[in-house]
Amino acid sequence: MLQAVRYFFLCFAVLAGSALAQQPSAPGQLATPYVVLVSLNGFRSDYAKKYGATHLLAIAAHGVSAPDGMIPAYPSETFPNLYTIVTGLYPEHHGIVADAFYDPARKEMYRGSDPNTSADGSWYGGVPLWSLAEQQGLRTACPAWPGCEAEIAGERPTYSPRASLSDTRRIQQLLAWLRLPDVRRPHLIAISFFEVENAARGSGPDSPQTAAVVRHVDALIGTLERGLAALHLPIDLIIVSDYGMAQVEGSWINLAAYAPLAGLNPVGSLLYAPTEAAANSTYQKLKAADARFMVYRRDKLPAELHARGNPRIGDPVIVARGPYAVHALTVDAKPSPGIDGLDPFLVPQMRGIFYAQGPNIRPGVTLQPFENVNIYPLIAEILGLKAPPSDANANILSGILISVPPPHLSR
Secondary structure: OOHHHHHHOOEOOOOOOOOOOOOOOOHHHOOOOEEEEEEEOOOOOOHHHHHOOHHHHHHHHHOEEOOOOEEOOOOOOHHHHHHHHHHOOOHHHHOOOOOEEEEOOOOEEEEOOOHHHHOOHHHOOOOOHHHHHHHOOOOEEOOOOOOOOOOEOOEOOOEOOOOEOOHHHHHHHHHHHHOOOOOOOOOEEEEEEOHHHHHHHHHOOOOHHHHHHHHHHHHHHHHHHHHHHHHOOOEEEEEEOOOOOEEOOOOOEEHHHOOOOOOOOOEOOEOEOOOHHHHHHHHHHHOOOOOOEEEEOHHHOOHHHOOOOOHHHOEOEEEEOOOOOEEOOOOOOOOOOEEOOOOOOOOHHHOEOEEEEOOOEOOOEEOOOOEHHHHHHHHHHHOOOOOOOOOOOOHHHHOOEOOOOOOOOOO
């Protein structure tokens, strides 16, 4: 992911003094539990044990965890996956199919690093959890999460991004929101931290730098846990990551070395052919060009990738067979040591994390790997929200809940 995209996650603060921030939670919602959703971006499923993340391991021991990881949506990139988590939709349905992509219908580029597109709600499909909660009378806070700075489904979070704060100040701000009077207190807070991703990408997932940063963010989780416990509120803490990270193998694979790409509109490894004939010609030239990647016409992509239905993913589509860095054009610099964006069913290092604890969470539960799309109905159920249809299976995670007041009792 581009440095500018990573910078996006530095930017947030409370939206103080606005008319929206002054709106209280609906009176019938004040007994609703609270959910703090934390993403440790780029935190691979084995990092906690590998690097001694004691606070996360303790949560696993007395709460819920997925020891073999949580499966991200394809592609394993930040914006598609964090938005999948909060909408219960695969990228082909919510529309954010990569950190940067081209929309053939709009004839425009989306870049998560560009506020002109990232803050434009017309790019986003689905109803993210904060919009769902706001629609149903709950206040929310969303520091640094894709889509939270845009108006989506007619809503914005009550407390939204604005300025940069350090890690410690971010935790302090989160706790300050939860100390607000109950009518102004957000019942859902979604926050992400990007340090692990940056370290693993820049130095590799097996590096001492990554190990140190894993322990740093684990200490942040410990600080957060202590702060939440001191509030004496019914708070469920859910910790995830957007994806893991793999050690890149070899140099760039430049698609232009195998097929003429003049006239196509490439974005990274995504290809946007202007005509059906151009798409088929490019496919024919690339389909047996290199054993390190596969090429598909979009409507023939493997069903488990859930990527056939949106032209924003391009056509033809390149899928690396392993931790290989693929680019449409010639790139002189070496690829970063850490790589993401890969097929999580081919490259298990793409699996992220899932930990949960709180008054509504069963203790001592271990889960088999599951797709992150299924988190949406879990959080909606905890908050007593009526959720729209989605790609999620509510049964996947419903068993980790002890009991949550039915919606008609919490309103």
